[in-house]
Amino acid sequence: MNPTSVRDATSHAGGERPPSPAGDRRFGLPTASALVVGSVIGTGVFALPSALAGFGPISLVAFVLVTIGAIALAVTFQALNRRIPGSGGPYLYAREAFGDFAGFINAWSYWITAWAGNAAIVVAWVGYVEVFWNTSHTKGWSILIALAGLWLPAAINLAGLRSIAAIQILTTVLKFIPLLFMATVGLLFVKSANFGAFNATGGSALGAISAASAIALFSYIGIETASVAAGRVRDPQRNVGRATVLGTLACAVVYILGTVTVFGTVSHGALLHSTAPFTDSANAIFGGRWAGDTVAVAAIVSGLGALVGWTLIVGEMSQAAARDRLFPARFAVGNRREVPAFGIIVGTVLASVLTVVSYTSFAKVFTTVVLLSVLTAVIPYLFSAAAQMYWLLTEGRRIHAGHLVRDLVVAITALLFGFWALAGSGYQAAYYGLFCLLLGVPVYVWLKVGRREYGETPVGPLSKGTLG
Known part of the structure; x- marks a missing residue:
């Protein structure tokens, strides 16, 4: 995640948007595309093959279908940003289309996704740290390593270091190189015998694909x-959408081919229990440990970069909503270095609690936290697709019939994809995710009452005491 600020993500019901940064500070299509790639590729992908191994190679089918859905979402974001080119992304679209409550639910859900996603990233990060230390995977040490991985990025953000952007560029390059290597050269070492049964679950193919898709x-x-940082992009109506689609496609190629390499170079049995699958794959390709250790170092560095960026987003998403009076006012205040310190600390505490609970309560720590993050991420995606459909259906007369049909098909595909991912999350993730989501309702009531957004009690027969 690039630490580009989303503090400009304040939407206004009347359509007024915050001013864009000065022209010399905005970035064009290449940088915007790099922003997407750097945001999407975190440490989680380095652990993904192990999480998908339980389904077998059928999960690659799921990966392809998820990629199609992700591209549909990317095209939907492209269209939405043409309509509303300001910063804010899903939060902005939901609020503009459906009002304050929808905006709050999206901000709340995205906020949960950010800090819960940090818990998933750090669990994967721990797996690669343990290539060098705590190789026996003692649970107590794993938890301590994870907490260090969460609080070090928080400290970097709270310090307001100007070098955060440089850190992000360096870590993005370091994370992309091993994945690109695996997606190209690694394919030459694939052996079909390593793949195992096509559907390792033994159940229905549709069920396996659906469950694997939620993880993918x-x-x-x-x-x-x-789109979240659209206010910082030059010519956002043109470049944001293109960057979203191009960045998604670049990640898709590396993801799918890299996963094929890991599946084909590590035996299915070994992959099921691997905490660092790309390291195991590199060692299988070259023999010895040096190649795997190199991949592990790259994963560790890239994981820290992802955590630094996402930790900032946790604080800034809540700050943006607080400035719109949709989050408690305390979240809107920055420290002396203009960093949303309160939001960063609260988000890191919550991620730490989730990490500890996951290690002590769940057998499959990474998979469980990933599914929770996916469920809360799908909510803003669904609202974005719904907002696009709403505007197409209400303003369709102004659009060429062929373009209207095309855009509706894309929006409906994105909407159905969201529901499919929601269904594949499973009962446990749905329970915890829905619980976390609905916790926001009393918060919204409290905020609304605090703003005194209520009218006088209507005078009617009952209020006049006619029953007495």
């Missing part, structure tokens, strides 16, 4: 980043 979707969380 985690690898695409972040495709909306360019």
